[in-house]
Each structure stands twice: as C-alpha cells, then as structure tokens.
Amino acid sequence: MALEIGRKQAPELDRQITGLDALELTAGTRRNPVGRFWSALWPMITAVVIALAAWQLVVLSGWKDRYVLPGPTDMAPDFVDQLTSGSFWEAVALTMQRAVTGFALSIAIGVVVGVVVSQSRIMRRAFGSLITGLQTMPSIAWFPLAILLFKLSESAILFVVVLGAAPSIANGLIAGVDYTPPILLRAGKVMGLRGLDFYRHLIMPASLPSFVAGLKQGWAFAWRSLMAGELLVIIGDTTSLGVLLSQARELNDTPAMISYMIMILLIGILIDQLFGVVDRAIRTRWGLDST
Template sequence: MERELAGLDALELGGGPRSKLLLRAWSATWPMLVAVLIAITAWQLVVWSGWRKPWVLPGPKDTLPVFWDQVTSSPFWEAVGLTMQRAVIGFAVAVAIGVLIGALVSQFRVLRRAFGSLITGLQTMPSIAWFPLAILLFKLSESAILFVVVLGAAPSIANGLIAGVDYTPPILLRAGKVMGLRRLNLYRHLIMPASLPSFVAGLKQGWAFAWRSLMAGELLVRIGDTTSLGVLLSDARELNNTADMISFMIVILIIGIVVDQLFGAVDRAIRVRWGVDQD
C-alpha cells in the first residue's frame, strides 16, 4: 500500500527530478523554436515577394549553409573570441565603475543632486556619438573601444543600483538599525541584498548597451590586422556579400539571446529565493 501511495504521489508531483528537468527545459525551449520558425517563414515570404533582388536579400536556403560554413571554421571563432574578450573586459570595468558611482550617489544627497540627472543623460546618449572623441583621445586602439563600451554600460548599471536602493522598504532600514547595522555593514548586509532585483535589471540593461557599443566600435575602429565580428560584418558589407553579412548578424543575435538567458536565470533564482516565484 505504501509503495502504491508513493507512486501516486510521484505522478501527482509530475515525476522525478529528471522528468521535471526535461519538462522545464522543453517549456523554455519550444517558444524560442516557434519564434525562430516564424522569423524564418517571414524572411522567406519577403524573399518570395520579390521586394529585393536575391543577391541583395538572399533567402534562408542560400544563407543558412553559409552560416553553417562560418560557424564551423576556426578563423570565425577566433574573431568571436576577440569580440567576447572585449565585451567581458569592457562590461567588467563598467560594472566596477557603475557600482562605485551608484553606491556613492545613492548614499549622499549632494552627489544625487549634482550627478543624478547627468547619469541619466549619459545613459540616453547614443554610444556612437562618443567615438569621434574616443578616437581623438586614444586613436585607433583597444582603449578607444573600451572607452565607449564603459560609457555605454556604466550609467545603466549605476541607475539600476540607485533605483534598488531608493526602493528599499523603510521598515527594513529601521529593523537593520535596531539590529546594530550601521554604514558599511548596513549597506552590505541589508541595502545591497534588498536592491538586488533592480541591480540585476541594471546589469542586464548595461550589458545590452555594452554589446551595442562594442558592435558599433568594431564597425568603426579597425585595429591593425585583428579580426573581430564587427570587422567580418564590415568586410561582408563592403564586398556586397549579403549571405555572409546576415550570417554574422545571426551570430551577434544568438550571443545576445544567450546572455539574456543567463541574466534571466539569475533573475529567476532571485525570485525563487525571495518566494516571489516557485521553482
């Protein structure tokens, strides 16, 4: 009887851990697969409509084999490696600067009044507008690209942290002070954990700005004989090789989606830990 009841409980709970993991993976995957099929279908319909010549806008049948050839070649992955190296370094520097600025501005009213609007203004400024200044300051170098990536991402990260601190419930602050938390300990053990959801949202938005800034930089700044995703994209455009160009654009899109999924996983983990969502 106990064995039968255990079997019924397993059925009611949806099976074991393995079946739950497979079900969760499938529920997360099938909407993206449907979206991909819809996008490819729409793409093919536009090609069949004759809106542009096939050599200007090739269809999936002509582009996807080129895409496969690109992702199976070692020079392509060397270019991806250089681009991702720049992205990780630029984003890490932006996080360090954004956290420092956000922590200071959120804690001192004078700094809030002096720099609060400036941070928002920097966030809304197109990253490509920084490149003339970056090239004048650093010439055609890695520093020029890093400069623009940091300026594109740091304001969003700082604003995310500031927003999280601003919306920390006052009752938590009073409870922390009653428990003896002051200044740095209060910020470390109470304010930072309470502001984590907004901070993660700021990190996600900061990455989006950093990625866009990096792609713009690689299109505009070519450093010696180095090859990156932006350089490959620019070369394909200059040679009117649309199939290669679309292939590189697909890779850039896929990288953006993968990073977004990573941030989504962190956000879900925070919601589960806070009891807002069930695992």
C-alpha cells in the first residue's frame, strides 16, 4: 500500500523539483550588459536633466543677474573651452596626483590604526573616541597647524588630507572586525590561523563590506580636504583645480568658476561609481545581489 502511494506521488514530486530548478535558473539569469548599463544610466541622466532645468529656472526668475549667476547655456561654451585646454588637464592631473598620494597614505595609516585598535580593548577605550573625534573635525581647522608645521608646501596639503581620511578608514575596519561573526573567529583559531594569516584569510575578508564603506567615506573626506587645501595653500607657480577655482573667483569669472566646480563634482561622481562597482562585486560574490 505504501509503495503504491509512493508511486502515485513520485510524478508530483518530480514536477515540483523541476519547478524549483526552473525558478532557481530564472533567478540566476542575468540581464544582458546593454540592459544593465542602461538601467544604471537613465536615472543619472534624469537627475542631470532635472538639475539643469532647476538651475535654468532659477536664472530665468531673475533672482541674480546673469553675470553673477549664469545659466547652463551661458557657461556651456566656457566649459567646452576648458575641456579642450591642455593647461586645464594639467591642473586636473596635479590635483588627482595629490588625491591618489594622500588617499594611499590614508589607507596605509588607517589600516594600521584600525588593526591595532580593534584587537585591544585597552587601545579601543583609549583611542576609539579620539578616532571618531578626528573624523568629525572639519578639515579646514587643520590648515593653520599644517601651514605652521610645513609652510606652504605639498606636505601641508597631504597632512590635512590624511587627517581627514585616515580616521574614516580606521573606523570602517574597526566596525568590520566588530561585526565579524564569533563562529568564524572560533573556526579560524581551530584551523590554526594566527598573526598575519588570521587577518589575511579571515578578518579582512569578513570585514570587507564595512572596510569598503570606510574607504568610500575616507575618499569623500580626502577629496573635500584636498579642495580646501588647494584653495588655501598656493605653492609657487603650480596650477591645480583649486588654484584655477580661486583665480576665477578673484577675476569674477563666474562661468569659469562654475566649470571648475562641475569638474570637481564629476570627478567625485566618477570615483563614487568605481566604489559602487567594487561594492556590487562584493555583494554578488556573497550572494547578496543576484541581478
């Protein structure tokens, strides 16, 4: 009797399993690259169109004279001229060189501080609040000290960039370590992981999402600190985005000034998109994003 019931239920069970397999395959099917690119692009295009339209409406309202606040159509020719100027791209290159150098130093210092503080309760009690306090301190407040210590030099700018970015990176790593599941820590110790291997094969992979979030926030602080530094610290005859922005302000060249501001914004958005690619790759690898 039981054998007969089992035979009757077998086709139904096979049908259900087949349906589950089809559902899993469908869920794992990825959209074509063009569709994914367009789905990511059109919201940004829409946001740009809305921002430009709002900007133009403010100009048309007559709130400020056009020589004070030009509209998108007024400054577009100047923006195109800047994009075709070799000196402009030299300034961008110098700014990006400073940004990459300062951010690399911030990562090195932030990782060391994060590892040390996260593994010692005494160190955390002593320096945990200090790191958060440094993170919340406005970068411009460091420049009087930086200029006093390093004069008007590259070191003064890098000093403030590192102080702006390193605490965020350290806090990101500390948070990642704090939220590492205890079972993983016990498993690593059982498998004999010690010292650098413990961090390399367990702590860093487990804390990677929080660490990437800390890197992203650290870059935001580094970029803001760098722009403030280039506006305040003019080094000889060097020309950077901050110097161009300051010169445009002094000459009351509003179209050029807005062009430089737009370039600074675009660079920030581009770097944010790169961090987004890394974040999506991590989510996909961890099975958190199946689309």
